[in-house]
Amino acid sequence: MLTFQIEPQDHFRRVDSFLRNLLPSANASYLKKLLASGHLTVNGEPPQPGQILKLSDQVNLKESSKTAAFLGQTPPALDILFEDTWILCVNKAAGLAVHRTVDPEEANLVQVGEEFLKRRDGTGRLRPVNRLDKGTSGAVILAKSAVAAGMFGKMVQDEGLGKLYLAVVEGKLPKKGEIDAPLDGKESLTRYVRLFNGGGAALVAVYPLTGRMHQIRQHFKLIGHPILGDRRYGGKPVTGLTGHALHSFTTRLVHPATGEELEIPAPLPAELLSLLTKLSAQQQEALLQALSEIPTCEMAIEV
Numbered sequence: 001m002l003t004f005q006i007e008p009q010d011h012f013r014r015v016d017s018f019l020r021n022l023l024p025s026a027n028a029s030y031l032k033k034l035l036a037s038g039h040l041t042v043n044g045e046p047p048q049p050g051q052i053l054k055l056s057d058q059v060n061l062k063e064s065s066k067t068a069a070f071l072g073q074t075p076p077a078l079d080i081l082f083e084d085t086w087i088l089c090v091n092k093a094a095g096l097a098v099h100r101t102v103d104p105e106e107a108n109l110v111q112v113g114e115e116f117l118k119r120r121d122g123t124g125r126l127r128p129v130n131r132l133d134k135g136t137s138g139a140v141i142l143a144k145s146a147v148a149a150g151m152f153g154k155m156v157q158d159e160g161l162g163k164l165y166l167a168v169v170e171g172k173l174p175k176k177g178e179i180d181a182p183l184d185g186k187e188s189l190t191r192y193v194r195l196f197n198g199g200g201a202a203l204v205a206v207y208p209l210t211g212r213m214h215q216i217r218q219h220f221k222l223i224g225h226p227i228l229g230d231r232r233y234g235g236k237p238v239t240g241l242t243g244h245a246l247h248s249f250t251t252r253l254v255h256p257a258t259g260e261e262l263e264i265p266a267p268l269p270a271e272l273l274s275l276l277t278k279l280s281a282q283q284q285e286a287l288l289q290a291l292s293e294i295p296t297c298e299m300a301i302e303v
Contacts, residue, residue: 002067006057008273011288012249012265015042016049017081018059023067024076025120028083034061052265055288077116082264086148086257087141088113088126091266094137094243098128113142129153130161130251133214135230138165138248139266148257155256162252162297165206165216166268167192168245168275169225170236173202179219183212190219195290199279201228205249205294216246228275241271252297263297 117124143149229244
């Protein structure tokens with residue numbers, strides 16, 4: 001029996017994502033078989049694929065020669081949050097662009113994802129369904145085909161995605177707030193809930209109700225509380241932080257092909273977790289527990 005205790009980098013991760021990253025070269029049918037057969041347990045109980053893992057949970061996996069062959073010796077090139085035949089949802093690192101940039105030598109998420117699929121499956125073509133700024137980390141949905149891209153693109157346009165971001169902004173904020181300020185002449189609305197103040201900064205859960213370019217970054221600048229590390233919009237630089245302190249933490253959608261309601265969390269990157277631990281005056285365990293109690297996503301739709 002292989003035993004794993006959930007560490008901070010996997011706190012608030014779906015169990016199917018944990019298994020995928022544990023066995024990066026295994027095919028999807030084998031992973032489903034492990035979950036369905038009870039070969040994997042969480043705290044002694046068989047989990048559902050979408051069950052969320054928490055810090056210090058114990059995961060046991062029945063050991064076999066086949067499982068041992070699939071075990072990754074190094075972290076996979078992609079942090080896969082969810083995958084099926086239609087989409088690949090990835091926890092993008094800050095500093096990595098989604099698309100090709102003006103520098104042909106600079107890596108991008110689509111390229112990294114396609115190379116990963118080609119190594120694993122022999123083929124792969126990806127198309128972004130949603131996008132994040134280069135300096136923002138978190139969940140990006142990549143469609144595996146033109147048909148999937150069309151279906152998911154229409155879903156986003158018609159119904160929107162439930163999006164919950166975490167941001168570290170300068171100064172002190174009230175417990176709750178709403179920023180209603182047009183951007184580029186269009187209605188733009190952002191709600192937030194303050195999780196804590198400390199060290200001259202605040203951690204906020206952010207709910208963008210519209211989908212404007214750089215909406216969260218611009219809105220917090222407008223109210224005098226720019227995001228740490230966001231130099232473009234007035235944020236102070238932070239040593240050791242790649243990009244800015246903005247993370248797409250949870251994405252919620254109804255799968256247009258299967259009708260399944262999906263909630264896909266993206267665990268915090270190590271740099272942001274380190275920053276929060278320094279600012280919060282809380283033990284890391286208490287901070288991570290607080291993340292489990294954040295109000296759920298709200299739907300963001302272009303209007």
